Amino acid sequence: MLDSLYYNSLLIAWAVLLILSFVLFAGKVPQTQRFRAYNKTRKLLAVSLFFWSVQILLQWIFNFREEAPHIASALNITCYYLGAILFGMGYTSLLNPHYISSAQTRSDFTKWGAVCVTVWSAVLFLQDTARLAVLIAAALFFLVDSTRIALLFFRTYHKAVHNIENYYSENVEAFIRWLSHSVLGIVFFGMIGAVMAFAPKWMVGLYMSAGIVMFVYIFISLLNYSLNCEIVEQATEEQELDPSTENATDVATLSSDQLDEKLAEWRAHGGYCQRGVTIGQLAELFGTNCNNLSEYFNRTLHTSFRDWINNMRMSDAKKMLSDDPTLTIDQVAEQTGFSGKSYFCTLFKQYEKMTPTEWRKQNPHP
Numbered sequence: 001m002l003d004s005l006y007y008n009s010l011l012i013a014w015a016v017l018l019i020l021s022f023v024l025f026a027g028k029v030p031q032t033q034r035f036r037a038y039n040k041t042r043k044l045l046a047v048s049l050f051f052w053s054v055q056i057l058l059q060w061i062f063n064f065r066e067e068a069p070h071i072a073s074a075l076n077i078t079c080y081y082l083g084a085i086l087f088g089m090g091y092t093s094l095l096n097p098h099y100i101s102s103a104q105t106r107s108d109f110t111k112w113g114a115v116c117v118t119v120w121s122a123v124l125f126l127q128d129t130a131r132l133a134v135l136i137a138a139a140l141f142f143l144v145d146s147t148r149i150a151l152l153f154f155r156t157y158h159k160a161v162h163n164i165e166n167y168y169s170e171n172v173e174a175f176i177r178w179l180s181h182s183v184l185g186i187v188f189f190g191m192i193g194a195v196m197a198f199a200p201k202w203m204v205g206l207y208m209s210a211g212i213v214m215f216v217y218i219f220i221s222l223l224n225y226s227l228n229c230e231i232v233e234q235a236t237e238e239q240e241l242d243p244s245t246e247n248a249t250d251v252a253t254l255s256s257d258q259l260d261e262k263l264a265e266w267r268a269h270g271g272y273c274q275r276g277v278t279i280g281q282l283a284e285l286f287g288t289n290c291n292n293l294s295e296y297f298n299r300t301l302h303t304s305f306r307d308w309i310n311n312m313r314m315s316d317a318k319k320m321l322s323d324d325p326t327l328t329i330d331q332v333a334e335q336t337g338f339s340g341k342s343y344f345c346t347l348f349k350q351y352e353k354m355t356p357t358e359w360r361k362q363n364p365h366p
Contacts, residue, residue, distance in 0.1 A: 003201060003202075005202065005205035005206070005209070006065070006201040006202060006204060006205035006208075007060065007205075008205075009204075009205045009206075009208035009209045009212070010056050010059055010060040010205075010208060011060055012212060013053075013056050013208045013211065013212050014053050014056040014057045014060060015053075016212055016215065016216065017049045017050075017052050017053035017056065017215060018049075018050070018053040020046075020049050020215060020216075020219045021045075021046045021047070021048075021049035021050040021053060022046075023219075024042045024043070024045055024046035024049070024219070024222070025042070025043060025046035025047075025050075027042070027223075029042065029226065034229065034230040034233055034234075035226075035229065035230070036097070037093050037094055037097045037229070037233065038094065038225070038226060038229040040090070040093060040100070041090035041091065041093060041094050041222070042090075042222065044086045044087075044089055044090035044093075045086065045087065045090050045218075045222065047086060048082065048083045048086035048087055048090075049215065051079055051082055051083070052079060052083060055075050055076070055079040056208075058075060059072060059075065065200075065201050065204060066201065069198075070122075070123055070131055070132070070135065071123060072197075073135050073139075073197040073198055074119045074120055074122075074123045074135065076193065076196060076197040077115065077119055077135065077138050077139050077142055077194075077197050078112075078115065078116050078119060078120075080142060080146075080190060080193045080194070080197070081112050081115055081142045081145070081146070082112060083190075084142070084145070084146035084149055084186075084190055085108045085109070085112055085149065087183075087186055088108075088146075088149035088150070088152065088153060089104075089105075089108070091153055091179055091182070091183060092152060092153045092156050094176075094179065094225075094229070094232075095156045095157060095159075095160040095176065095179070095232075096156045096159075096160070097233075099156065108149075111145060115138050115141060115142065118134060118138055119134070119135060119138045122134035122135060122138075135197070135198075136198070139194045139195075139197050139198075140194070142194060143190070143191060143194045146187070146190050147187070150183055150186075150187045153179075153183050154180070154183070157176070157179060157180055157183075160173075160176060160232070160235075161173045161176070162304075163235055164176075164232065164235045164306075165304040165305065165306045165307070166279060166294045166297065166298070166304050166305045166306070167234075167235035167278055167279050167280065167290070167294075167305065168231070168235055168276075168278050168279075168305075168306060169272070169276065169277045169278065169305070169306055169309040169310070169337070170275075170276060170306075170338075170339045170343070171306075171339075171343055171347075172228070172231060172232065172235060175225065175228035175231070175232055176225075176232055178221035178224075178225065179221075181217075181221075182217070182218050182221060185214045185217070185218075186214075186218075189207075189210075189211055189214060192207060193207075234280075235278075252287055252288055253288060253289070253292050254286065254287075254288045254292055256296060256300050259286070259288075259292075259293070259296050259300075262286045266282070266285070267312065272309050272312045272313060272337060273313065273316070273335065273336055273337040274337055275337050275338075275339060276339070277309065277337070279293050279294060279297075279305045293305070309337075310347060313336040313337050313338060314336075314347070314348065314351050316335075316336045317332050317333070317336045317338075317344070317348065317356070318352075318359065318363070320332045320335065320336070321356055321359060321360045321363070322360065322363045322364065325360070325364070329341055329344070329345065329356050329357065332344070332356065333345075344356070
């Protein structure tokens with residue numbers, strides 16, 4: 001039964017990964033500037049999944065795990081390492097289009113090439129204990145370097161979340177949360193993968209079965225991300241702009257007092273109740289730049305643009321809930337500028353530790 005699990009999991013994983021890689025590589029994506037990073041990521045992940053499928057097919061055909069376990073280990077190490085590099089490049093470049101440079105690419109693939117040469121030299125020319133020692137050392141090196149790649153991604157991810165919070169009034173960072181979940185899953189499977197390179201067949205069968213689910217999740221999430229990649233890139237791109245590069249005749253750097261005055265007037269007219277308001281729209285309205293406004297919110301008000309907007313919206317929402325019991329939750333969410341009832345209720349519970357309905361019951365109109 002355990003042997004059957006091993007062989008069936010390999011066969012299913014091979015077929016699934018091959019199909020996913022084909023769809024990612026051949027699928028149509030808008031050929032616009034905004035989709036360049038997304039299209040590059042699809043291609044990188046497609047290549048990674050293709051090599052995974054080839055490696056799995058070889059394991060299934062030749063039964064290396066039983067007939068030549070050292071070859072099975074070498075295949076796993078070289079394939080896992082390549083996957084870590086390609087996934088790291090793909091995911092990080094989604095949030096930082098400048099991440100993939102010639103120097104970065106040269107460094108990553110030089111290390112991978114050195115590991116490949118070391119591993120396969122050990123397979124060809126060493127025996128028993130010496131060969132096993134080299135393979136274990138290579139697996140540990142892969143584990144350390146893949147951890148470095150993951151840490152680079154998470155630094156980029158948290159910076160992107162910060163930029164998004166300082167650009168959009170809505171919960172746009174939810175659009176990239178799947179990236180964090182995917183990388184955590186990949187790191188977890190990668191760490192186990194370093195051990196799986198030397199594991200018996202039944203453990204590999206369980207590992208591959210779980211891996212199929214993870215790769216399908218990654219695939220679906222990446223396809224769904226195409227709906228939102230433009231607004232995420234806009235937020236991260238505009239927040240990275242250097243004020244000195246903007247046209248000095250069109251924009252100006254405003255003082256805190258000037259921004260206080262303009263924001264007070266904008267608040268008085270209920271500008272924060274507009275749906276989907278961005279700091280870019282506000283900067284254009286005030287005749288300044290995004291960096292000027294972001295710095296004001298972060299250093300003077302000690303908050304992000306989104307939190308500043310949401311605090312005002314939440315204050316209005318609580319007043320409506322208390323003052324007018326005839327208003328529905330949907331109506332309150334709409335009139336205060338939230339993108340929908342679901343997001344409003346989620347955020348309200350974060351602020352008040354209860355739902356809007358519960359809050360209304362505890363705070364009736366006097």
